[in-house]
Amino acid sequence: MSLHISFGASTWLWVSPFTTASIGELFPKIAGMGFDTVEIAVEDPALIDVRAVKEALRQHQLKAIICGAFGPSRDLTHEDPAVHRxxxxxxxxxxxMCAELGTGFFGGPMYSAVGKARMVEPEQRKREWELAVKNLRTVCEMAAARGLKIALEPLNRFESDLVNTTEDVLRLIGDIGHPAANVMLDGFHMNIEERNVEQAITAAGDKLIHLQVSENFRGTPGAGHTPWEAYRKGLEAIGYSGTVSIESFTPQNRELAGAVCFWHPMAESQDGLATEGLAFLKRWANA
Structure with a gap:
C-alpha cells in the first residue's frame, strides 16, 4: 500500500535566514531535485518579498509551506505581555504570508520559545501552560479570520519543557478548544520522545496536517536507525495525504547552529542530503 503524499524540502537545509535573495538559488534547485513543496522557514518576515515568492513558486511549479522560528522575543508563555504582543x-x-501564497496553515512550536527548557515548580508550569492556551486561542482566531489553521509542533525535552510528545500537543489543543488548532510532527523529536512512533501518529489522527523528517541524527533520511516502517504504518492508518518535508540545518550560520546544536555537517553536502533523502522517501512511500 503506497502513501499518497507530497514531498518538501526546508529552506533551513541551505540558508538562515531565508530572504528574497534566497529565492533565485533555492527555488530552481528544489524544483529540479524533484520536490513538490518548498518549506519556507520565516525568521524575519521583513526580509521576504511575498510577491516575489509567489511569482517564483508559480514559475517553478512549487507549492509552499510556511513554518515559524520562535526565539526568546517570541514567547507566548513569557511573563511580559509586551513579548506576547x-x-x-x-x-x-x-x-x-500564508494567505497570500495559498498555504492552508502556519506551523511551528509557537507555544513557547525554543530552548526554554528548565526545571520549574508545578505552579509556574501551570501558569505558563495557561498562558500558552490563552494566547494560542488568540492565534487560532487570527488564523481562522484568514481562513487558515495552525500546526503546533512538539519539541524534544532539550528544546522545550512544555510540549514534548503527541500526547502533550493533543492535550494543548484540547485545552485551546478551537478548530483551527492542529498538529505537525517532526520525526527527529519523535525519535527522542515517543515510546511508539506508530501509536503517536495514529493518536494524532486527522489533527496531523504536516510531517517533518530527517534521520535520527538530523542527517539524510535512510542513513541512520529511524524506524521508518513504523512511520509508514502510522501514516497509512490515518490516511495521511499531506506533505512530508525534509528538515535539517546548515551549520554555516552560527546563530542557527547554536539554537539547534549543529556543530558540523550531517552529510557530505546539503544538496546530497536533499536528493538522497528524497530518493529514499519515494522508495519508502511506495514500499
Whole structure:
C-alpha cells in the first residue's frame, strides 16, 4: 500500500535566514531535485518579498509551506505581555504570508520559545501552560479570520519543557478548544520522545496536517536507525495525504547552529542530503 503524499524540502537545509535573495538559488534547485513543496522557514518576515515568492513558486511549479522560528522575543508563555504582543505581530505577518501564497496553515512550536527548557515548580508550569492556551486561542482566531489553521509542533525535552510528545500537543489543543488548532510532527523529536512512533501518529489522527523528517541524527533520511516502517504504518492508518518535508540545518550560520546544536555537517553536502533523502522517501512511500 503506497502513501499518497507530497514531498518538501526546508529552506533551513541551505540558508538562515531565508530572504528574497534566497529565492533565485533555492527555488530552481528544489524544483529540479524533484520536490513538490518548498518549506519556507520565516525568521524575519521583513526580509521576504511575498510577491516575489509567489511569482517564483508559480514559475517553478512549487507549492509552499510556511513554518515559524520562535526565539526568546517570541514567547507566548513569557511573563511580559509586551513579548506576547511581539509574537502576535510576527505570527500575524506569517499568517498574512500564508494567505497570500495559498498555504492552508502556519506551523511551528509557537507555544513557547525554543530552548526554554528548565526545571520549574508545578505552579509556574501551570501558569505558563495557561498562558500558552490563552494566547494560542488568540492565534487560532487570527488564523481562522484568514481562513487558515495552525500546526503546533512538539519539541524534544532539550528544546522545550512544555510540549514534548503527541500526547502533550493533543492535550494543548484540547485545552485551546478551537478548530483551527492542529498538529505537525517532526520525526527527529519523535525519535527522542515517543515510546511508539506508530501509536503517536495514529493518536494524532486527522489533527496531523504536516510531517517533518530527517534521520535520527538530523542527517539524510535512510542513513541512520529511524524506524521508518513504523512511520509508514502510522501514516497509512490515518490516511495521511499531506506533505512530508525534509528538515535539517546548515551549520554555516552560527546563530542557527547554536539554537539547534549543529556543530558540523550531517552529510557530505546539503544538496546530497536533499536528493538522497528524497530518493529514499519515494522508495519508502511506495514500499
Amino acid at each position: 511581539n509574537c502576535f505581530d510576527y505570527i500575524g505577518s506569517c499568517l498574512d
